[in-house]
Amino acid sequence: RWLFDQAVCTLYAFCGVLFGLCSLASLAVLSAVCCLKVCFPAYGRCWDGYLSLTHTPPCYQSPLCSNGPDPPLRGKLCPRATHCRYGPEPYGTACCISWEASSTGALLYILALFVFCYLLPCLLILTSHALILWRVRGSRRALRRN
Numbered sequence: 001r002w003l004f005d006q007a008v009c010t011l012y013a014f015c016g017v018l019f020g021l022c023s024l025a026s027l028a029v030l031s032a033v034c035c036l037k038v039c040f041p042a043y044g045r046c047w048d049g050y051l052s053l054t055h056t057p058p059c060y061q062s063p064l065c066s067n068g069p070d071p072p073l074r075g076k077l078c079p080r081a082t083h084c085r086y087g088p089e090p091y092g093t094a095c096c097i098s099w100e101a102s103s104t105g106a107l108l109y110i111l112a113l114f115v116f117c118y119l120l121p122c123l124l125i126l127t128s129h130a131l132i133l134w135r136v137r138g139s140r141r142a143l144r145r146n
Helices: 006-039 041-046 056-065 104-145
Strands: 086-088 095-097
Touching (some): 006 041, 006 086
16 A cells, blocks of 8 residues: 555656656657658758757656646645546555546546657657668668669
């Protein structure tokens, strides 16, 4: 069971979401940069100074994690917020986002998290790696011909 109070549960879950979003965003940005470098070298050089891993993930995740219209941390400060809250996981040993859609706002928050924080980064990673593999395959064929 969860051994601490609700405030620690909220902080624990918030940090888990924050670092998880940063990690996936970093991987997505890294794969996009690698794709630009390998597949489009002229454009890859243009992004060297602008696209840095230290600035992109916090800008990407903060609206969905802490600065939205009804952020999860507000559940502790404003008890009337019924969605976007943190609570114990089903087994009760840790805390995470409350995945139960008790209202339309909660359902929209869960869908936004799924689409923008999971699906789009995963699609970007898969697309980037597919383009890199396609480019390597084409280079290998060109070397065999020569």
